[in-house]
Amino acid sequence: MDSNLRREIILDNYQHPLHKGLVEEEGYQKIRTNNSSCIDDLMIMVKVEEGKIKDIRFDGEACAISTSATSIMIRNFIGKTYEEAKALLESYEAMIDEKPYDKELLGELNVYDEIYKQPNRKKCALLPFRAIHQILEDKSLFNK
Amino acid sequence: MNREDFPIFKQDLIYFDNGATTMKPQCVIDSMTDYYSNYTANAHRGDYDNSMKVDVLYEGVRGKVRKLIDAKDASEVVFTKGTTESLNLVVFGFMKNELKEGDEVLLTKSEHASNLLPWMELEKEIGIVIKYIPLTEDNEVTIPNVLSTITDRTKVISLAQVTNVIGDVRPMKEIGEICSQRGIYFVVDGAQSVPHRKVSVQEMNADFLAFSGHKMLGPTGVGVLWGKKELLERTKPLCYGGGMNTSFESTGDFELKEVPTKFDAGTPAIAEVIGLGRAIDYLEEIGLDKIESYEQELKNYLLARLKEVPKIQIYNEKTASSIVAFNIEGVFSQDTAVYLNHYHICVRAGNHCAKILKEQLGVKNTCRISLYLYNTKEEIDELIRVLKDAEHIFDIVL
Numbered sequence: 001m002d003s004n005l006r007r008e009i010i011l012d013n014y015q016h017p018l019h020k021g022l023v024e025e026e027g028y029q030k031i032r033t034n035n036s037s038c039i040d041d042l043m044i045m046v047k048v049e050e051g052k053i054k055d056i057r058f059d060g061e062a063c064a065i066s067t068s069a070t071s072i073m074i075r076n077f078i079g080k081t082y083e084e085a086k087a088l089l090e091s092y093e094a095m096i097d098e099k100p101y102d103k104e105l106l107g108e109l110n111v112y113d114e115i116y117k118q119p120n121r122k123k124c125a126l127l128p129f130r131a132i133h134q135i136l137e138d139k140s141l142f143n144k
Numbered sequence: 145m146n147r148e149d150f151p152i153f154k155q156d157l158i159y160f161d162n163g164a165t166t167m168k169p170q171c172v173i174d175s176m177t178d179y180y181s182n183y184t185a186n187a188h189r190g191d192y193d194n195s196m197k198v199d200v201l202y203e204g205v206r207g208k209v210r211k212l213i214d215a216k217d218a219s220e221v222v223f224t225k226g227t228t229e230s231l232n233l234v235v236f237g238f239m240k241n242e243l244k245e246g247d248e249v250l251l252t253k254s255e256h257a258s259n260l261l262p263w264m265e266l267e268k269e270i271g272i273v274i275k276y277i278p279l280t281e282d283n284e285v286t287i288p289n290v291l292s293t294i295t296d297r298t299k300v301i302s303l304a305q306v307t308n309v310i311g312d313v314r315p316m317k318e319i320g321e322i323c324s325q326r327g328i329y330f331v332v333d334g335a336q337s338v339p340h341r342k343v344s345v346q347e348m349n350a351d352f353l354a355f356s357g358h359k360m361l362g363p364t365g366v367g368v369l370w371g372k373k374e375l376l377e378r379t380k381p382l383c384y385g386g387g388m389n390t391s392f393e394s395t396g397d398f399e400l401k402e403v404p405t406k407f408d409a410g411t412p413a414i415a416e417v418i419g420l421g422r423a424i425d426y427l428e429e430i431g432l433d434k435i436e437s438y439e440q441e442l443k444n445y446l447l448a449r450l451k452e453v454p455k456i457q458i459y460n461e462k463t464a465s466s467i468v469a470f471n472i473e474g475v476f477s478q479d480t481a482v483y484l485n486h487y488h489i490c491v492r493a494g495n496h497c498a499k500i501l502k503e504q505l506g507v508k509n510t511c512r513i514s515l516y517l518y519n520t521k522e523e524i525d526e527l528i529r530v531l532k533d534a535e536h537i538f539d540i541v542l
């Protein structure tokens with residue numbers, strides 16, 4: 001990906017993140033993602049309905065990488081089934097870990113394909129995805 | 145000041161994170177190497193030359209500490225791993241046996257985790273009650289606020305003399321007086337004060353003082369708990385083993401050595417204690433008054449120059465120590481730190497282990513610059529140059 005475009009997407013998602021602000025509504029799983037080695041601290045809420053991720057929202061203070069990754073994650077995971085979300089998550093984590101991954105599947109999430117060059121920031125790019133992990137741990141959520 | 149004494153500055157490095165830890169002068173490094181190269185032996189154990197030499201040097205450092213903090217007696221100086229262990233020793237070795245359910249301990253929301261978590265744990269264990277002295281708008285502790293928080297049940301006030309986030313300097317002498325009039329124990333966290341200014345435990349009327357070697361040009365792994373003799377005598381060691389007992393029987397009876405040796409179970413950090421002693425000598429050769437006034441001059445220069453930079457918010461302009469907390473508008477503190485790192489400038493981003501301060505400051509995270517004697521105006525100039533260029537910050541950090 002062209003580095004200017006990459007930067008533009010990240011910055012845009014950092015400065016104008018999607019779905020920032022939590023809501024007081026039933027049916028959401030709340031997940032706090034923070035990291036002992038890092039000061040990012042995000043609260044993420046996910047709603048699963050009719051076998052799909054229906055909504056994701058977040059709030060908190062975090063760096064440009066974590067915040068933009070949260071926003072882009074939200075953009076790309078809403079509407080996904082269990083299997084789709086799982087495949088997307090696995091591919092994303094493989095990319096961050098410099099393992100083979102499905103570039104086409106990741107789409108916009110490819111903006112972090114060079115984060116391995118700053119190893120201490122990998123955790124920032126991975127942080128919000130813990131919320132997806134947690135949701136996928138309970139497959140029964142998708143069977144309701 | 146004395147920058148050439150610090151071998152690390154042969155590198156291209158601007159180090160502004162002295163609140164976290166400090167660089168070591170060659171003489172401190174040499175003093176430890178000397179122990180390892182020329183007279184390694186255990187302390188308190190042998191009748192041969194090297195062991196006796198170690199004993200004299202190790203015990204001698206208690207005397208250096210005594211003089212540094214103006215204590216009455218060298219036997220009141222206990223070596224620990226650092227401030228954290230010192231405060232834990234106060235809380236679990238002394239307070240746990242002295243305090244009862246419902247007794248109140250006064251802290252503030254800008255204390256370091258190591259002056260909060262031990263108390264919170266004790267609250268769970270024996271039901272003491274933690275109360276926070278309200279801070280002013282500038283996050284400072286005032287005497288009226290101390291007085292209005294004290295009740296008949298107040299048994300302890302435990303405060304940092306200088307806080308690590310905003311660097312405010314507390315009116316310790318007055319608080320110490322209030323404590324001694326009312327029979328309240330006064331515990332002082334000196335981690336950020338002892339390295340930077342003259343501290344007198346007698347003038348402060350303190351009962352305990354904790355500080356760390358590594359924040360005052362000394363090695364990691366060593367720190368000090370000073371306590372009044374009669375209080376240390378009532379303090380139970382947290383660690384038991386060799387070197388701290390006079391005798392023991394298979395029936396389970398044993399007798400502890402006197403203060404301070406009863407706190408020296410096992411082989412202590414001998415090289416580190418010797419290194420700490422050398423660091424104290426070094427600081428005193430320069431003079432703590434001189435260090436304090438030099439830091440003050442640097443800080444004023446830093447503040448004046450920071451104001452030239454657009455979009456900089458400073459959180460603690462009025463505080464008296466050499467710590468400055470700031471943010472660039474619209475930039476998360478960690479991104480600023482990563483950006484500065486690109487120019488080999490080390491600052492700290494975060495909440496600086498004072499996680500509950502956010503309730504007070506309204507911002508969770510800041511960039512912190514904490515100065516020390518080897519920093520220079522030229523380094524500040526370079527920082528300002530880089531900060532003025534910060535509109536390109538995301539070209540660097542992304």
Ligand SMILES: Cc1ncc(COP(=O)(O)O)c(C=O)c1O
Nearest residue numbers: 226227228256258304308335356
């Ligand atoms: C005010 C204060 N108290 C306690 C500590 C803990 O010191 P140490 O980590 O050396 O035990 C620090 C260190 O950052 C500090 O700044």
